Amino acid sequence: MIALDPIGVVESPLTAAADAPKQGFEGAPEATLVLEARVLDALDGVGAGDELVVVTWLDRARRDVLRVHPRDDASNPLRGVFSTRSQDRPNPIGLHRITVVAIDGLRVRVRDLEALDGTPVLDIKSALR
């Protein structure tokens, strides 16, 4: 078993899965990553305009689902979650390619993040390609 402590949390106007876009580039509102003081130095060099990958823990996802109808559309045939971006999966880790709007200390304002308010943040990386 692997144990993780989140490095922060998402603040977002999105509070219900039904209101959230399936992907951030499909029209998510601006959101804020509120990071823990212990990781401040890890933000060094992050600035407005940067494209990053935010890794989250999708705490409202189902972990007992192995097959889904992609995009929750029953007309799409069932397929294994590893061939989809479904939030429901054994380890519901979310990957979100976002753009930084502004930084204020431990608060990182971003666009294109479709995670719900209160979602734990696990990691932040440069978006390579």
Place this chain on the structure above:
Amino acid sequence: MIALDPIGVVESPLTAAADAPKQGFEGAPEATLVLEARVLDALDGVGAGDELVVVTWLDRARRDVLRVHPRDDASNPLRGVFSTRSQDRPNPIGLHRITVVAIDGLRVRVRDLEALDGTPVLDIKSALR
């Protein structure tokens, strides 16, 4: 605290970090994801040629590092790990964009995976963009 059980493990000729490329597209050998029987149904629909994102737990990374010289090159100024792809970071989660070569039951042969032999696999997703 969040608790995760790996869904499988990486089998690779890469056994030492010094031998591994920094990124999979920089020349990693073929490797195999060996998945657990309990997640077999989640592979339904995954096939040769698919581009996927493999999420790993970089179990040999340092978790107490907040700033690094990018690409381990001391001539690159120190910067926060969240603006890099360093493996060293508070929660060392690895993201690897790979291509499936072949599938045999729970064994998924892939190319462009630079993770070391024995690295735990946390999740597998369709590569969106």
